[in-house]
Amino acid sequence: xxxxxxxxxxCGGSPCVAAGCRAVRVEIERLVREQGLDREVRVVETGCLxxxxxxxxxxxxxEGTVYHRxxxxxxxxxxxxxxxxxxxxxxxxxxxxLPSVSTADDKRTDYFQIQKRIVLENVGxxxxxxxxxxxxxxxxxxxxxxxxxxxxxxxxxxxKRSGLRGRGGAAFPxxxxxxxxxxxxxxxxxxxxxxxxxxxxxxxxxxxxxxxPHKVIEGMIIMGYAVGATxxxxxxxxxxxxxxxxxxxxxxxxxxLGLLGxxxxxxxxxxxxEVKKGAGAYVCGEETALIESIEGKRGIxxxxxxxxxxxxxWGKPTVVNNVETIAxxxxxxxxxxxWYRGFGTSTSPGTKVFTLTGxxxxxxxxxxPMGITLREVIYGIGGGIPDGRSFKMAQTGGTAGGCLAEAHxxxxxxxxxxxxxxxxxxxGALLIIDDSHCIVDVACSLLxxxxxxxxxxxxxxxxxxxxxxxxxxxxxxxxxxxxxxxxAMELATVMLRSSLCALGxxxxxxxxxxxxxxxxxxxxxxxxxCSVGLCHGACDCAEGRPAENV
Amino acid sequence: MKSLDDLKKIKERAQAMTELREGKExxxxxxxxxxxxxxxxxxxxxxxxxxxxxxxxxRHVVVTQAGCIGMCESEPIVDVxxxxxxxxxxxxxTPDKARQIIASHVVNGQVVGNFxxxxx
Numbered sequence: 001x002x003x004x005x006x007x008x009x010x011c012g013g014s015p016c017v018a019a020g021c022r023a024v025r026v027e028i029e030r031l032v033r034e035q036g037l038d039r040e041v042r043v044v045e046t047g048c049l050x051x052x053x054x055x056x057x058x059x060x061x062x063e064g065t066v067y068h069r070x071x072x073x074x075x076x077x078x079x080x081x082x083x084x085x086x087x088x089x090x091x092x093x094x095x096x097x098l099p100s101v102s103t104a105d106d107k108r109t110d111y112f113q114i115q116k117r118i119v120l121e122n123v124g125x126x127x128x129x130x131x132x133x134x135x136x137x138x139x140x141x142x143x144x145x146x147x148x149x150x151x152x153x154x155x156x157x158x159x160k161r162s163g164l165r166g167r168g169g170a171a172f173p174x175x176x177x178x179x180x181x182x183x184x185x186x187x188x189x190x191x192x193x194x195x196x197x198x199x200x201x202x203x204x205x206x207x208x209x210x211x212x213p214h215k216v217i218e219g220m221i222i223m224g225y226a227v228g229a230t231x232x233x234x235x236x237x238x239x240x241x242x243x244x245x246x247x248x249x250x251x252x253x254x255x256x257l258g259l260l261g262x263x264x265x266x267x268x269x270x271x272x273x274e275v276k277k278g279a280g281a282y283v284c285g286e287e288t289a290l291i292e293s294i295e296g297k298r299g300i301x302x303x304x305x306x307x308x309x310x311x312x313x314w315g316k317p318t319v320v321n322n323v324e325t326i327a328x329x330x331x332x333x334x335x336x337x338x339w340y341r342g343f344g345t346s347t348s349p350g351t352k353v354f355t356l357t358g359x360x361x362x363x364x365x366x367x368x369p370m371g372i373t374l375r376e377v378i379y380g381i382g383g384g385i386p387d388g389r390s391f392k393m394a395q396t397g398g399t400a401g402g403c404l405a406e407a408h409x410x411x412x413x414x415x416x417x418x419x420x421x422x423x424x425x426x427x428g429a430l431l432i433i434d435d436s437h438c439i440v441d442v443a444c445s446l447l448x449x450x451x452x453x454x455x456x457x458x459x460x461x462x463x464x465x466x467x468x469x470x471x472x473x474x475x476x477x478x479x480x481x482x483x484x485x486x487x488a489m490e491l492a493t494v495m496l497r498s499s500l501c502a503l504g505x506x507x508x509x510x511x512x513x514x515x516x517x518x519x520x521x522x523x524x525x526x527x528x529x530c531s532v533g534l535c536h537g538a539c540d541c542a543e544g545r546p547a548e549n550v
Numbered sequence: 551m552k553s554l555d556d557l558k559k560i561k562e563r564a565q566a567m568t569e570l571r572e573g574k575e576x577x578x579x580x581x582x583x584x585x586x587x588x589x590x591x592x593x594x595x596x597x598x599x600x601x602x603x604x605x606x607x608x609r610h611v612v613v614t615q616a617g618c619i620g621m622c623e624s625e626p627i628v629d630v631x632x633x634x635x636x637x638x639x640x641x642x643x644t645p646d647k648a649r650q651i652i653a654s655h656v657v658n659g660q661v662v663g664n665f666x667x668x669x670x
Contacts, residue, residue, distance in 0.1 A: 003604045005614070006570075007571055062575070062614060064571075084583070086616055125568070125571055132560060132563070136567060138561070144554045144557050148554055259551050265552065265554065
């Protein structure tokens, strides 16, 4: 192992790649060679560091100096000044602090202690394309411990006691899920990692896979051991190019080291993983539609029961879990259930990864303990609302999540409190909207999205989403009546009760919370008034606005 | 991968690679890399220090650079700061002297008296 006096980490998360980080990294590497520093300075492409709209981010160790919005000129200056002469370029430095960056003289304020990284502990700190760097940070130790010292039932017991719940949206207790499948007798069982992250505004799973792919692989193997499955699938969105590239490389590395394949750790347990690319349908994030898609069929949900736990992929017992849920498994096995329960609240232990988007100063990827308030996230980590505007609403959990108003800012974000406000933590999207937006316009956008993504299999969802779009477009044009609004709520309720899957069932969540928390503004539209001035009598939305506007 | 020991071996080898990023530090070596330092041969001195750290597989040693501190005639200047001990500044550090400083001071804690220009 070579010693380098300095490591230069260039963020290689998708948002930074979009901002041009690859060219910056190549330029830094070229200049480092040109200056004859390539034996002294190591350049590493790492995972997402958090503040995505500040990208490309470059961190120079051992100082832990963070540079933001680094362009080619800045890259040259950093090499010439910082790397050659040892003078950090203050002008290009990022004023904020990053939770993943620690230095010897750590003067971190309480303010950033809000973030607690369990799932993201390695993201932005290691080279995701190096299995050795993962192993250096205790990677695969949980797997080794489980296979050599624990029985499958012990693994399940630990997960149960940790209180971990599904992080994909449904929040089902993960330990119970494992237990169902473990108890079902079958010659073959499967583990599926659901990386078909479809909720608009959510990109956490993408950045977890990009930044620390081995953690997901390790989690899947441990789960396989717990339930007696020998084969795993990662179902991932086809357009997640970097995630796919890194996870496939990680699988090859794990096979090469004998961490995937036959007789792992000499225990006699075999496990292997295959990657399946999805074609980007929202409904394929639903577990049974996802299973249909893996089987090569059209991605439409199955009737339940039977649930996948007893009859899933190819009719065999299958555990389907979200990327973030799986990434929680290795730390829980390694540190124990009590350690995990030390974070978050008693009923919602652990942390949650959120993607903070919309009208907020610091957009990006964060991981916080459960039970933190929306205010701490928006005004603490998020740095408040830009352009002197004020907070209007936050949608938690993606399009299928609820819309919360100012009154909810101090409510703790955990499963129970969210539920009591009619919302959910869901997929981890936190969309912040300021007062320049009209609530009816927001509702229209959401409903267009649902109508576009409804798979068409069941009538309540297919017809319901279409009718809801018509009603809200009418409301935008000031042509709707109270009877229309009553009908909308009735439709949404019928959809909740009779739709085949969560797509149709969850339309009532955003719609219900908007109707409840923003009643005044909705009512004003019945009388031809839009307080923001966005809606007017002659509206363009009758032609159907593209759903991407959400 | 046949046992936990196999994993441990890889881990020990690999840890040296990332610990620089974790703020663990027993010894800090600062090489003066102002124009004066570079002109006096600080780059070769730095290369020798790195080489010695590599050869000895030293852990938790941080090597950084600094600009001119105003004693240009004494360049290349190297500071060695062991955790909890006073900073020792060495002057006119040639690559050979640098190797001696690593062996004596960094590894064994013995300050190389005749190269020292300041102690605080």
